[in-house]
Amino acid sequence: IAILGNTQQKTFAVAYDVANHRIGFGAKGCS
């Protein structure tokens, strides 16, 4: 398998939208 590691996730708001069975990436998410 490929693995998306945490370095590549930095600064994104990574939203695990379990109810809708999807994952979202929001840029500049830490501010």
Added chain:
Amino acid sequence: ARTNDPNWHVFSVSSLLPSSACTASKAASNSSALGVVHRHGPCSPVQARRRGGGGAVTHAEILERDQARVDSIHRKVAGAGGAPSVVDPARASEQGVSLPAQRGISLGTGNYVVSVGLGTPAKQYAVIFDTGSDLSWVQCKPCADCYEQQDPLFDPSLSSTYAAVACGAPECQELDASGCSSDSRCRYEVQYGDQSQTDGNLVRDTLTLSASDKLPGFVFGCGDQNAGLFGQVDGLFGLGREKVSLPSQGAPSYGPGFTYCLPSSSSGMGYLSLGGAPPANAQFTAFADGATPSFYYIDLVGIKVGGRAIRIPATAFAAAGGTVIDSGTVITRLPPRAYAPLRAAFARSMAQYKKAPALSILDTCYDFTGHRTAQIPTVELAFAGGATVSLDFTGVLYVSKVSQACLAFAPNADDSS
């Protein structure tokens, strides 16, 4: 200079390394989000103690442990490490318990930590947060065999809301690794892929996320025999997909989801929040099917470098078994048939810079010594459904030092792994 070109990151070389001082501001006290800090950065309470008594972890060590975690994830997905194994009967007899063990993935570096409150009155504990495992645990009193940790051990006798989980309780039955002690307490054992291990009682107590956010009856492990690569953290909180995970237990109160943001620098602060609406600017991709119940699978389908799609065989990702998103793996691993063209395209764009030696698993490194500013191409990841995510600059380069900044991707061993 391509300052205004959206396909390039232009940066000051002097800004490559993180500050040695914590620059993060604490989350507002009325916020329900937990502050996320890098375990080895200056904001980490664990690191603050390390400075007094031990050396810092090197980048090479972080990357070597990262490979151990990746190897362990591969084994678990392949099923080799996923099947329950039986505890040594002699040891089980000695403890008066007989229970199967659950082998998880390697802890690796456990890069990011949050601070949570447990018990009544609540006491704070610094714990690793991990989307690749499910059971949360902290070290507890009395402890037969605990490693030295950041804070005093959790003491059940000081909490008015503590309760043991009985053997017959559904939470005990649902935990694969459950068993009974001679006094009918539910025992758990987790063996991680790197041989780290925690054993203890399954218990429940109030989890405090903030002054206004409490989760009564939170089920977690009260570890009394723990050993391995935990450093000095007080425990680990699992954010995986199974029922016992923090998001699953928090779902009735907050909804069945969570969001985190990992800071760009080890001297900065991010957050972890349960429930809530996803950010308005988010691009979404559907969860993909996957065999391992703890992991979150997604479909990575393509990569762009400097705004141009690189040529990756259409079957490269699917043939490799899909993609897992993991908060605990540092470096993204790609099938070789995807990594090779990424590396080639990146190297073509970096031809004007002097090459630097490889850093552990990172084989494409550059020396920016003597440059005031430098530029690297953007890297975008394309997911099923059309979501395209342009990585932050800090997600493209892994900077050990100014003379050794590396493309922050690595290949898996072969296309079938």
